[in-house]
Amino acid sequence: MEHGRLLFPCFLLVVLFAASASAQLRTGFYSNTCPNLESLVRSAVTTKFQQTFVTAPGTLRLFFHDCFVRGCDASVLLSSPTNKAEKDHPDDLSLAGDGFDTVIKAKAAVDSDPRCKNKVSCADILALATRDVISLTGGPFYNVELGRRDGRISTIASVQRKLPHPEFTLDQLNTMFATNGLTQTDMIALSGAHTIGFAHCGKFSKRIYSFSRGNPIDPTLNKTYAAQLRQMCPVNVDPRIAINMDPTTPRTFDNAYFRNLVQGMGLFSSDQALFTDPRSKPTVYQFASSETAFRQAFISAITKLGRVGVKTGNQGEIRIDCTRIN
Incomplete structure (x- = not known):
């Protein structure tokens, strides 16, 4: 019983910590540092979308796969020289290359503005690009909360049992989604x-x-x-x-x-x-x-979904290259 009482405050701290991290997200996070952020991303995403429709489902799925593994920290974008990153897991091998390319193109567009260069996280660029592809295909346009930092860890092992499979039952789906709030x-x-x-x-x-x-x-x-x-x-x-x-x-x-x-x-x-x-x-x-x-x-x-496991403040980093840690 004593042991159980000790565990509860620890669990509560984890929950409170996660809640405080997502509470630091806000719309207009970059309004002073990169005022043109949203139009820069939207322009790059629109150009990419006009080249290939796969841009839309590819980017949307990339965001989902990123958030469900280690939170929305762009860890799915990281590459490993030994093919041991998240993207190398069987559950991620079918992620469309056009999704990754969309983020890379949007990041280049953001960095082309001297005020914005290396100030915006890859995780936030992915969140904005996701909203834009939804809007471009006729879906809703919504405000995106920003302020995420990029994670520095990406492993094959962390993907295991974190993503839904095509044969899942309602109970399995509900359990997995509930784990992510x-x-x-x-x-x-x-x-x-x-x-x-x-x-x-x-x-x-x-x-x-x-x-x-x-x-x-x-x-x-x-x-x-x-x-x-x-x-x-x-x-x-x-x-x-x-x-x-x-x-x-x-x-x-x-x-x-x-x-x-x-x-x-x-x-x-x-x-x-x-x-x-x-x-x-x-x-x-x-x-x-x-x-x-x-x-x-x-x-x-x-x-x-965009609040799941986010890193904010001094956690993580702002990646200079979305595919590798600084």
Whole structure:
């Protein structure tokens, strides 16, 4: 009992410390040091987006993968000479190169202004670029809290069991998101980002070819959609072939993802679970029927995501090169 009493204050200190770090984030953090920051980033991101659409889902996914491992500290951008960084973990190997390139281009644009050079963290540039790609694809434009510092550690081991997998159940999703201070509603709203996502055939082939002994096709899958997926992803397909996660409006950030779930057209079983599980089904219905409800929930959720495990004040550093520590 004595031991338990000792543990509680320590845990409380960790919680309070995390809360105080995120409390130091604020909009306009760079208003004096780099007043043109947001327009510099937006211009670079827009140029990159006009070159390739993958910029949008690639950058958004990069932000999510960064925040869920060691917090939003741009540690996912770090490279290791021995291929032992976060980005080298199997869960991160499918991150699109265009996402990384977007941050590097935006960082170069920021540093081209003498007032801003080496004053803005890569973590904050990634957070701003994420907001911009969401807006460029028709999603909401929201204020981004800034003031993050860049982490100095990036390891393969730290990624293990930190990111959701395509076959996760609602309980597994809720547990993982709760670990990062996010609710079930936050998790469902953030899943809506799949409206502009894509996935490789291998990530869902079991659902369309070998689901179970009696059912080669997952019975929660819309039959017509399953047939289309089999056409796009034949047996022994090139594993690099990627499929849009939203078959209806794949280049628009909208609530179609949720309307698709109602029709049995969630690509991953973790997507469809949001509709088949009675605990999350009402929220899916709400977002499917109201674009406004989805957008409001998404802004709230991605703002909370951007506070996860942040380093502020004198923690971490402002990286001169986003791919390596100073």
